[in-house]
Amino acid sequence: MTAQYKTLELARDGAVATVWMNRPEVFNAFDEQLIAELTELCCQLDHDDSVRVVVLAGRGRHFSAGADLNWMQRAARYSEAENLADARAFAGMLRTLFNLSKPTIARVHGAALGGGTGLTAACQMAIASDDAVFATSEVKFGIIPAVISPYVLQAIGPRQALRYFQSGERIHAERALAIGLVSEVVPTDQLDARVAALADALCSGGPHAQHAARALISAIHGRPLNGQTDEDTAQRIARQRATAEAREGIAAFLHKPPSICLTSVLAFIYPPHNHTSRLCQNR
Helix, strand or coil: CCCCCCCEEEEEECCEEEEEECCHHHCCCECHHHHHHHHHHHHHHHCCCCCCEEEEEECCCCCECCECHHHHHHHHCCCHHHHHHHHHHHHHHHHHHHCCCCCEEEEECCEEECHHHHHHHHCCEEEEECCCEEECCHHHHCCCCCCCHHHHHHHHHHHHHHHHHHHCCCEEHHHHHHHCCCCEEECHHHHHHHHHHHHHHHHCCCHHHHHHHHHHHHHHCCCCCCHHHHHHHHHHHHHHHCCHHHHHHHHHHHCCCHHHHHHHHHHHHCCCCCCCCCCCCCC
16 A cells, blocks of 8 residues: 555554544644545555554544634635535545444544544544543534534434534533443543554454444344344344354364363453453443
């Protein structure tokens, strides 16, 4: 992967790729260039089989302050057609991030405002430092959070969206945890360790099984508990069990000595609590 980016940095640690938004002088606010580059880089990472997990992060003091003010000023002079093209590019970037075929983690610190909240919601998982703050503040500028709305709505639900889309209130980290925008809140000095631990856990799963698990969630969520749902889930597990990945994974586990198998199961059920980070698990 040799492409050079002006607004992004790519860091690799084994199978984990961290995409750093790199405009700290404007708090990683995004403009046309960052949108285009992030779309392109996400496509490249999606097709790189050596990448198992993608982390989205921001350089400097903040994750992302949302839309760049200079970009917004330019957009104010655009025609409706030009604004539509701009919005479509932004929507395409979020959709590309959301549809990545491998797990994505938002590593959020400081401000994640407007589009920064949208980027957080477009990632499959989000871990925030306890100084993180979010907002869908577009109404304060006479606009609406239209393009980010599908992702934020999926994360927090319509009831919370009715409040925050209309009030533009700041959402502090603990509140973001309570409403489902993030899944963990940790002290700032433990953010990188927790992101790394989650990435390691994700790397231990089968990539095809993880992709099938995400498809399962999309297909089953909100469906009634009836015979059709039973049949769908039965067919999905039957297909998955027949894959080479499943056969290899089950065979590898069962070929361990019984004592090691038991130890592995017990370690999964009763994991060691040897870390000191404060985990605030979202329920």
